[in-house]
Amino acid sequence: MALNRRVFLGTTAALAATLTAPAAIGQARPRVVVIGGGAGGATAARYIAKDSKGAVDVTLVEPTRTYFTCFFSNLYLGGFQELADIGHTYGTLAADYGINVIHDWATGVDRDAKTVTLAGGHTLSYDKLILSPGIDFVDGAVPGWDVTQQNRMPHAYKAGSQSELLKAQLMAMPEGGTFAMIAPPNPYRCPPGPYERVSMVAHLLKQNNPTAKILVVDPKEKFSKQALFEEGWAKHYGGMIERIGPDFGGGNVKVDAQAMTVDIDGSVETVDVCNVIPAMKAGRIAEIAGVTEGNWAPVNAADMSTKADPDVYVLGDAAAQGDMPKSGFSANSQAKVCANAVRGALTGSKVFPAKFSNTCWSLIAPEDGVKVGATYEATPEKIASTESFVSQTGEDADTRAATYRESLGWYQGITADMFG
Amino acid sequence: MRALIRSSLLVGATVLATDAPASELGDAGRGEKLFSQCKGCHQIGRGAENRIGPHLNTLFGRKAGGLEDFRYSKSMARAGAAGLEWHAETLDGFLENPRSIASGTRMSYRGMKDDGQRADLIAYLRVHSDSPRDIPEADPTASGTDHDVDPEILAIAGDPEYGEYLSSECKTCHQSDGGDDGIPSITLWPVEDFVVAMHAYKEKKRQNPVMQMMAGRLSNEEIAALAAYFGALEED
The missing domain is CATH 1.10.760.10 (Cytochrome c-like domain)
Incomplete structure (x- = not known):
């Protein structure tokens, strides 16, 4: 062994690193391919590369060169962030962490050959594959809407050009016009997201178009932080927001993007801006890889490996994992558990027990922030909630302002944790 | 005890109403009360040691980032290397908005906006600065380490x-x-x-x-x- 070590060291320094890797002796460095550069994928790639100190070859596949975080995109709509503030690039992950960043679409996964095909024609081999593709929309979820209509009726539920489009439409809305939001059924990305969006749109309209109306068409009886949002809407935007729940036909809606109409249980309304947030499913590559059941990919709570394949992991929104909400914070938390397990499997490093947590901050109005959070543990069945908290109605202004400032700090923290 | 609390509230109210320019020497007594905002991280007075933040004895004339046995942020060390020294004027700017002086300081304090309060606090810091003999023969005022952890x-x-x-x-x-x-x-x-x-x-x-x-x-x-x-x- 000592002789081998000298020979290896003499050959190439990079190979020396793999000497501690039982799975990799005598071959190239073990390879991890991560698909999706958001809160799950970027975090997992960064932690595996950082903690393995070069012993693992990490490739990150992400189509966009500038990634706009979905979290805080509502604050852009409300005028509290510039779009550039929520855009991030991958230069640090490539330069400082040695991650091979490929801007391309993953179009195929062959789990027997352990390869990933890219739209550009290349094929990547992997020992471990991590999928963190976020969400796609369920076809036909809102009759009359599909992605070909997204410029007339934006979803703005993947941030970037869609967020910009929705904001431009809101700014161009006629005086006293109507903004309609078709809210999604459970489960969906960012449970408080649609309602924070309603708050931010209300704030924007209050400044620019105070006689405008907001119509929320919702198939759900209840929603995240409902008491907090409803208290805030009454306090800050009295009379502007109307929500139609399932009791009044909110679950039976169709749209006509050309006519700009919303049909709620047979009653047709003409609106000026319509934000359609359809039912969601795992990003398409999870389905292509054959690791989904129904709309989502079931995973093992201990390490985020899929039930279908121990060498394929799914993080974040796309995973069916149990009790965690589909949030950027959750994806980031799951990524660290996964990175620890993947590195352990490939290099023999110590694997510590899984711990998960989540906190979701929402902004209701200037300096009026609220939060909800929980801790979780891995059980044989699922990721199970252990403890939780939520902001209280009637909190004083100082508490709400501190909560908002805390959310700004969290944004800086999590984006540094994702992108280096 | 209750009377004491009431009178200190009155003092607090007067302090808020004060709008003296920071160049005037403040009231060290009022500054001592304001120092309670700093105590969680900084010690001052006899026996003061570096904790989360550096101790603040003999602060006047000290180079920013200047204590050898404290690990400062790179930002603070750079400010010191660039010539920043602590005097009433530089402390006034730093206390008003710490990040404007050292953008990457680890000090988790958002700044003291009231000119009069800053002058009082600086007067209090000054008491512990001129020379060791000026340190009162009192117990250290910092209580960041008061606790009942086993x-x-x-x-x-x-x-x-x-x-x-x-x-x-x-x-x-x-x-x-x-x-x-x-x-x-x-x-x-x-x-x-x-x-x-x-x-x-x-x-x-x-x-x-x-x-x-x-x-x-x-x-x-x-x-x-x-x-x-x-x-x-x-x-x-």
Whole structure:
């Protein structure tokens, strides 16, 4: 062994690193391919590369060169962030962490050959594959809407050009016009997201178009932080927001993007801006890889490996994992558990027990922030909630302002944790 | 006791009403009360030591980042190397908006906006600065280490490797480079202060619900491991 070590060291320094890797002796460095550069994928790639100190070859596949975080995109709509503030690039992950960043679409996964095909024609081999593709929309979820209509009726539920489009439409809305939001059924990305969006749109309209109306068409009886949002809407935007729940036909809606109409249980309304947030499913590559059941990919709570394949992991929104909400914070938390397990499997490093947590901050109005959070543990069945908290109605202004400032700090923290 | 509280409230009200320019010497007595905002991290007076922040005896004339046995942020060290020294005028600017003077300081303090309050605080700092003989023969005023954490818990030697893994959960919000924007830096905290703070959250003596929840499920060994890790963390 000592002789081998000298020979290896003499050959190439990079190979020396793999000497501690039982799975990799005598071959190239073990390879991890991560698909999706958001809160799950970027975090997992960064932690595996950082903690393995070069012993693992990490490739990150992400189509966009500038990634706009979905979290805080509502604050852009409300005028509290510039779009550039929520855009991030991958230069640090490539330069400082040695991650091979490929801007391309993953179009195929062959789990027997352990390869990933890219739209550009290349094929990547992997020992471990991590999928963190976020969400796609369920076809036909809102009759009359599909992605070909997204410029007339934006979803703005993947941030970037869609967020910009929705904001431009809101700014161009006629005086006293109507903004309609078709809210999604459970489960969906960012449970408080649609309602924070309603708050931010209300704030924007209050400044620019105070006689405008907001119509929320919702198939759900209840929603995240409902008491907090409803208290805030009454306090800050009295009379502007109307929500139609399932009791009044909110679950039976169709749209006509050309006519700009919303049909709620047979009653047709003409609106000026319509934000359609359809039912969601795992990003398409999870389905292509054959690791989904129904709309989502079931995973093992201990390490985020899929039930279908121990060498394929799914993080974040796309995973069916149990009790965690589909949030950027959750994806980031799951990524660290996964990175620890993947590195352990490939290099023999110590694997510590899984711990998960989540906190979701929402902004209701200037300096009026609220939060909800929980801790979780891995059980044989699922990721199970252990403890939780939520902001209280009637909190004083100082508490709400501190909560908002805390959310700004969290944004800086999590984006540094994702992108280096 | 009640009368005392009432009179100190009155003092507080007067302080708020004061709008004296910072160049005038403030009232060290009022400054001592204001120093309670600093005590969590800084010690001053006899026996003062470096804790989360550097001790503040003999501060006047000290080069920024100038104590050899304290690990400053790179930003503060750079400010010192560029010639920043602490005097009434520089302290006034720093206390008004710390980040405007040292953008990457780990000091989790947003700034004191009232000119009169800053003058009072600076007057108090000055009392402990001119020379060692000016330090009153009183007990140290800092109380950042007042606690009832069991000495056996404080004596647990943390495993930094385990701490590094656990720290990944902290780093979703707390930036390892010590950046602080709404969420305080915990990088390079002394081990004891870290352990005391986490147990205070665990017992719900400190108020933030996120931290109560996070600390609530950490064992004594895990808290020690995190303290060991963050206490020795190098800036990126």
